[in-house]
Amino acid sequence: MKRLAGIILSGVLLLLGALFQLLMAILMALAGAFLHRQIASGRLPNAPASPPMPGWMPIFIFALCAVFVALAAWEIVTAIGLFRVRRWARYSVLVIGGALALFGLVSLLVTLTLLIAPLPGGAAAGMDPSQVHSMHVMARAVFGAIALFYAFLCAVGLSWLVYFNLKKVRDIFAGLPGQAPESPRPFLISLLAVLSLIGAAGCLLFMFVPLPGLFFGLILHGWGKVALYLVSAALLAAAGIGLWRLLEWGRMLVLALQVVGLVQHVVYLVRPSLYLRYTEEVNRIINPMQQPPSPLQIQSLLHTVSFGIGILFYIAIIAVLHYYRGAFARPAEPPQIESAVS
Numbered sequence: 120m121k122r123l124a125g126i127i128l129s130g131v132l133l134l135l136g137a138l139f140q141l142l143m144a145i146l147m148a149l150a151g152a153f154l155h156r157q158i159a160s161g162r163l164p165n166a167p168a169s170p171p172m173p174g175w176m177p178i179f180i181f182a183l184c185a186v187f188v189a190l191a192a193w194e195i196v197t198a199i200g201l202f203r204v205r206r207w208a209r210y211s212v213l214v215i216g217g218a219l220a221l222f223g224l225v226s227l228l229v230t231l232t233l234l235i236a237p238l239p240g241g242a243a244a245g246m247d248p249s250q251v252h253s254m255h256v257m258a259r260a261v262f263g264a265i266a267l268f269y270a271f272l273c274a275v276g277l278s279w280l281v282y283f284n285l286k287k288v289r290d291i292f293a294g295l296p297g298q299a300p301e302s303p304r305p306f307l308i309s310l311l312a313v314l315s316l317i318g319a320a321g322c323l324l325f326m327f328v329p330l331p332g333l334f335f336g337l338i339l340h341g342w343g344k345v346a347l348y349l350v351s352a353a354l355l356a357a358a359g360i361g362l363w364r365l366l367e368w369g370r371m372l373v374l375a376l377q378v379v380g381l382v383q384h385v386v387y388l389v390r391p392s393l394y395l396r397y398t399e400e401v402n403r404i405i406n407p408m409q410q411p412p413s414p415l416q417i418q419s420l421l422h423t424v425s426f427g428i429g430i431l432f433y434i435a436i437i438a439v440l441h442y443y444r445g446a447f448a449r450p451a452e453p454p455q456i457e458s459a460v461s
Contacts, residue, residue: 151180216279223273315359322352336393
């Protein structure tokens with residue numbers, strides 16, 4: 120079976136990405152173990168008068184490690200499938216590419232916002248005022264390097280979306296004997312279905328994270344938060360299954376969820392104080408060291424850009440679901456011919 124150079128290169132990139140994520144998982148595991156030991160001893164280094172670090176923080180770090188390991192395993196399996204030219208590997212790399220493009224684009228826009236945002240003009244405590252300009256230049260350079268990294272991720276994701284949808288590439292993956300015919304499900308619908316199922320799993324995990332929930336400015340704790348995430352997980356799981364099976368009720372359910380999310384983002388964009396109250400409470404939980412927050416101007420700019428991007432994505436998903444509405448139409452049953460009764 121012929122393998123194009125682009126398929127081999129994509130597999131190699133997936134393996135490199137998996138190795139990077141495994142390295143991150145190892146480093147985070149070491150940091151979590153160190154933090155757990157410091158919490159058990161009752162103090163953090165170089166911070167004798169600081170409030171104690173939350174006991175759930177190491178557990179949260181270990182959970183992130185597990186996520187990185189799972190993603191690395193997914194990429195390794197997909198790379199092996201690409202080398203063996205398996206059809207399922209093409210769908211898998213398309214999902215990974217779509218997620219990379221989405222994550223890279225959003226992160227790139229947020230980083231560019233930080234890059235162009237005005238930095239604080241004053242000097243920090245104990246800093247020579249003459250060093251402020253040098254610190255600003257260094258900060259711009261760091262943000263620029265991060266922006267290039269996210270641009271690279273976005274470019275890789277977009278290139279996979281384009282390359283693995285080329286006819287010659289599709290023909291290679293469809294040329295194996297005994298393979299089923301091409302699915303009538305459009306790729307974007309499949310991607311939305313997978314992302315919905317991943318979102319359902321994420322909601323179930325967030326029930327155990329000791330952070331409050333948020334719904335239209337209402338901050339939820341305890342059973343209220345659990346109910347919010349349980350309902351969200353059930354709706355997302357049902358939506359993912361409905362989309363995957365090309366059921367009309369699944370499309371309508373996803374449309375309803377997008378409308379709710381769109382309205383909520385518009386509310387937060389118009390009334391940023393509703394979201395700022397939530398971020399302040401979250402910061403009090405995850406920032407026991409009480410480090411100074413970012414300047415209000417930068418926070419406001421980040422919120423505006425973030426919710427603006429979210430609104431655009433909601434509109435794009437609604438447009439995709441409307442464009443592919445024909446794929447959810449059930450074929451009409453042929454009329455039954457009644458036999459004449461003599």
